[in-house]
Structure formats: structure tokens, C-alpha cells
Amino acid sequence: MPVIMKPVVKLDLNLKLEKEFYARDLLQVAKDLLGKILVKKNGKEITAGKIVEVEAYDGSTDEAAHSYRGPTPRNKIMFEVGGYLYVYFTYGNHFCCNVVTGKKGKGTAVLIRAVEPVSGQDKMIINRFGGKKISGKDLYNLTSGPGKVCKAFGINTSDSGTDLTGNKIFLLNGTVIKKSSIGVSRRIGITKSTELPWRFFIKDSPFISRKAVK
DNA sequence: ATCAAGATTACCT
DNA sequence: GGTAATCTTGATA
Numbered sequence: 036m037p038v039i040m041k042p043v044v045k046l047d048l049n050l051k052l053e054k055e056f057y058a059r060d061l062l063q064v065a066k067d068l069l070g071k072i073l074v075k076k077n078g079k080e081i082t083a084g085k086i087v088e089v090e091a092y093d094g095s096t097d098e099a100a101h102s103y104r105g106p107t108p109r110n111k112i113m114f115e116v117g118g119y120l121y122v123y124f125t126y127g128n129h130f131c132c133n134v135v136t137g138k139k140g141k142g143t144a145v146l147i148r149a150v151e152p153v154s155g156q157d158k159m160i161i162n163r164f165g166g167k168k169i170s171g172k173d174l175y176n177l178t179s180g181p182g183k184v185c186k187a188f189g190i191n192t193s194d195s196g197t198d199l200t201g202n203k204i205f206l207l208n209g210t211v212i213k214k215s216s217i218g219v220s221r222r223i224g225i226t227k228s229t230e231l232p233w234r235f236f237i238k239d240s241p242f243i244s245r246k247a248v249k
Numbered sequence: 250a251t252c253a254a255g256a257t258t259a260c261c262t
Numbered sequence: 263g264g265t266a267a268t269c270t271t272g273a274t275a
Contacts, residue, residue, distance in 0.1 A: 090256065099256065109271060126257050127268025133256085146256055182257050192270095224256055 046074065046083055046154060050208040054200055057117030057136055061143040064117065064136040065091040066235050069217060070210040073150055075188045076203055082158050082188050084150030084178055085209050088236040088243045090222045092133070094142030098227035102142030112196045113142050120204055122185070122195035129182030130191050134199065134206075148223070148234075150178045151242040152187075159187035180244040212237055220248040 052071065057064060074083045094102025094113065101110045101123065112121045117136040121144050124130055133144040152159055152174070159177055160169055163186050169177075178184045185191065190204070197204045218238040221229055223245065236243045 092256070101256080104272085107272065123256085124270055125255055127255095127270075129257050129268095131256060148256085180257070222256070226255085 046072065046081065046207060048207070051200070052206045052208060054116075054118045056206075057134065057199065058138060059117070059136065061091050061093055061136045061141070061145070062233070064134070065089050065145045065233070066217060068134065068145055068147070068206075069235060069237055070212040072153060072207040072209040073147065073184075073188070074205055074207055075190065077189070080155065080158060082155035083153040083207075084184070084188075085153055086147060086150050086206075087240040088147075088149035088234070090146040090148055090235075091233040092144050092146065096228075097231060097233075099222065099225040099229075099231075100142065100144075102144070106142075110142075113144050114140055117143075118199050120190075120194055120197040120199060122190060122192050124192055126182075130185035131181040132185050132190050132194070146181055147184055148181045149236070149240075149242055149244045150184055151240060152177055158189075162189050163187050175241050179242055223248055 068086050068089050071086050072083050073086055092100035094100045102113045106114050109123060112119050113135055115135055116139040119135040121133040121135055122130055131146060133146045135144045137143045160166060163177055178187045199205050216238050218236045219232050220234045221232060222234045
């Protein structure tokens with residue numbers, strides 16, 4: 036039985052975001068991603084979550100970006116036109132997924148740091164905790180970090196390069212987030228270019244990875 | 250061929 | 263609040 040009391044939302048697949056959305060400026064896309072619905076389809080199975088926290092990375096000026104030193108086998112998809120998924124593996128355990136943005140050659144992408152589960156919560160619990168019963172407060176621990184999101188959705192490096200206008204992993208138009216409810220801070224977990232205020236999150240969401248950043 | 254660092258998480262006090 | 267775990271990637275030789 037689902038532990039989560041949230042009603043399963045009926046997803047309208049006609050609201051899929053198109054290429055033009057992604058091909059715009061990095062910071063614009065980053066803020067606009069808040070409230071959008073990340074969807075992964077696996078046959079009949081669907082996992083979906085509302086994006087509540089993101090970070091922007093820009094290889095041209097930002098030393099923390101994987102693209103800062105130019106294309107490599109791992110990051111080359113970041114240099115494509117916006118609308119692809121970039122997934123990398125880190126710390127020996129975790130995958131992180133990013134939305135590539137901008138024009139071809141830019142090397143810009145947005146890290147999806149946290150989502151609010153919308154559909155397929157049971158599958159997320161299986162992926163994250165082996166299907167063990169979870170308590171109510173663990174709901175907020177299901178997808179509240181970039182590694183957690185990938186684990187819950189079953190996203191790994193084999194998904195890197197996925198075309199987000201396709202039918203496997205994509206985004207749907209969701210809630211429009213008022214400018215006044217968007218929080219801004221420095222980015223988490225980096226040691227270079229730490230001064231850039233490029234983390235964006237929905238202020239009152241209990242599903243973000245952290246409240247405050249040092 | 251070798252090595253250090255890492256866009257994190259879970260678990261401990 | 264602090265830190266060990268874990269292994270791929272990219273840089274250097």
C-alpha cells in the first residue's frame with residue numbers, strides 16, 4: 036500500500052515542453068524549470084515529480100561546471116543545443132541529472148537537485164529503499180537531493196544524452212511559480228566559483244534538499 | 250600507469 | 263554538526 040497520502044495526479048502528456056524551451060538562456064531556463072514536472076516512462080510504468088530545486092552551470096565562466104575545460108567523453112552532450120539530459124556518476128555511488136540548455140556549443144546545463152513526488156511514488160520507494168515501508172517524514176527524504184532523484188527515478192549514465200523531446204524522459208508544463216516564491220542562493224557541494232548565486236528553489240517547499248546554505 | 254578530486258549521501262555523536 | 267564510503271573521470275607522465 037502506498038504510504039504517501041498525496042493523490043496521484045493525472046498527467047497530461049500534451050503539456051510536454053518543446054525544444055524552444057530548452058534552447059534559451061541558462062539562467063532563464065533554470066528559473067523556469069521550477070514547477071515543471073519531470074517524467075520518466077518505462078513502458079506502462081511512470082515516475083513523475085515536480086521540480087522544486089535546481090542549480091545552473093555555465094562552462095564559459097564557471098569553474099565549477101564540468102564543461103569549464105571543454106568537451107570530454109563524459110560531458111560532450113553539454114555542448115549540444117538545449118533539450119538533452121546530461122547524467123554523470125560521482126562519489127562512487129551517485130548519479131546526478133542535468134537539463135542541457137542554450138545554443139549548440141554553449142556548455143550550459145541545469146542540475147535537478149530536488150523534486151516533489153507526483154506519480155509513481157511506490158516505484159520510487161522501491162528504487163530508493165527496496166520497497167520497505169517508510170514513515171511520513173521519509174516522504175520528504177525520497178527525492179530531496181540530486182542523487183536521490185536519480186535513484187528514485189532509476190536514472191543512470193545510460194540515460195545521458197536522452198532527447199527530452201522524446202518519449203522516455205521529458206518535462207511537462209506544471210505549476211507557474213511566482214517570482215516572489217523563488218529562493219536564490221549559492222550552490223551546494225562545490226569548491227570553485229562558490230560566489231555565484233545560481234541555486235534556485237521554491238521557498239516554501241518541504242521537498243528541497245536544504246533550507247539554508249552557508 | 251597512476252593519482253587526486255568530486256554538482257553526495259547515510260550514519261554517527 | 264561532522265565524516266567515511268566508494269569508484270569514475272580527467273589530468274599528468
